[in-house]
Amino acid sequence: MRWKGRRQSSNVEDRRGRSGGGMFPGGLGRGGRIRLPMGGSRRAGGGFSGIIMLVVLFFVLKACGIDPLEMLSGGTMQGAPTQTQQQSTPANDEMGQFVSVVLAETEDVWNGIFQSQGMDYEEPNMVLFSNQVQSACGFASAATGPFYCPGDNKVYLDLSFFDQLARKFGASGDFAQAYVVAHEVGHHVQNITGILPRFNQMRRSMSQAEANAMSVRVELQADCFAGIWAHYTAQKGLLEEGDIDEALNAANQIGDDTLQRRTQGYVVPESFNHGTSEQRKEWFARGLESGRLQACDTFNNPI
Template sequence: MLWKGRRQSSNIEDRRGRSGMPGGRLGGGGPIRLPIGRGAGGGGLSGIIILVVIFFALRACGIDPMQILEGGSGAGSQQISFDRSEGSSQVSDEEAQFVSVVLAETEDVWNGIFQSQGQNYTEPRLVLFTNQIQSACGYASSASGPFYCPGDSRVYIDLGFFRELAQRFAASGDFAQAYVIAHEVGHHVQNLIGVLPEFNRQRQRMSQLEANQMSTRVELQADCFAGIWAHFTAQKGLLEDGDIEEALNAAHQIGDDTLQKRTQGYVVPESFNHGTSEQRMTWFANGLRNGRLEDCDTFNNPV
């Protein structure tokens, strides 16, 4: 990915080197994590379907979101980009700078998409931490992997995970790392449009199997949103040869079935809560193909 010299986000909080942060549980549901041996719960189907329908409610007002996104000239023809020069992070090391640039690129894409629909995009903050952290969703250690906390609208990452991604999960490359960030930002988008609040409200009333099935739909939609970001990033000319393959490989390597085969030698489909490798790759590709929000409806389509 051609990222050097690009705008860095001002929404970075560098808490590395600290032994945890004050703050209790503020509500808003538990953290939404990448699967590295443990996963999130599920949610309710009917309520989430309604929220996804609302997200596309501009159609009912006679406005076609697809024409806005496409500029009326075919799928993916318009680049959604609002490059901004103001604001920069205070991080100085290259790895953190990369994360800051990727976050800035997600800001540009999602600000553009939301603005094209007459809505405001509230940008998330991204917290860099080492070993352990206290968020509004409770205490977490770096062993849990990157996560999004809907309670404080923050993405949390220990940068050591990227080395683990390459060494333990065989998913190396800067765009594999960018995919991880874009996936967690995808959960923030879900939080803004109401998917995550409904997910957290209803999952406590579901059986574990039902909760896992709904969690899978939530996670696959976040993968699709990451694909939308990759679509518009490609339109900017920032991708290099092999970048998309890196992201697809990362999606494959953290599929539930692949992880279970690696860690325990067999799979238990009933326990899947993020999606199989094939599903994760497919939904990322759905978002990547045309950059269309409607291609990310995991609640009304088979997954």
């Protein structure tokens, strides 16, 4: 990816080297964070349709001067009181600069998409941390992997994950890393358009199997949104030979079936909660090829 010399995001909080501290009382913890899978399995099953219409409804209501997030406030993911806002500080190392540029590129893409609908895009912050961190979703260690916290609209990333992505998962390359960032930003788009709040509300009445199955659709849509970002990044001429292959390989390596074969030696399809390798590659490719939100309807189409 041709990223050097490009704009870095001002929405980066560099907390590396700081103590993560204790856990927020009542934080969302595991249930609130939206993260990349790190292996292991959960039970899954079930499903529902119609949630993609929330995106369309979100734009329509905004155009009419109505704040749909206020309407959904009773079902949003409520975390514990958030930390005092940390002042954003630019990263001064190459990897920190790289993810800051990627975040800036996602800002450009999603600002453009939202503005085309007559709306402003609420940009997320990215928190760089080392070893452990506090968020509105609770305490997390680096072992959690990258995650998005809807309670404070922030993406959390320990950059050591990229070493693990290459060594443990066999997914190296800067565009594999960019895919990870774009996927988490995809969850932010889901959050501010009401998809994540709606999912959180609905899963209260779902069985664990149904909630896990719906999680697959949520995750695949974030992959598709990452593909939309890659679509417009390619149009800017920023991609180099092999970049798309790096992203597709990353999606392949973190599919539920591939992870289960690696960690336990066998596959339990009913336990999937992020999607198979083929599904993850397919939905990233759909966003990449079309650049359209409508192509990312994982809720009303077979996955």
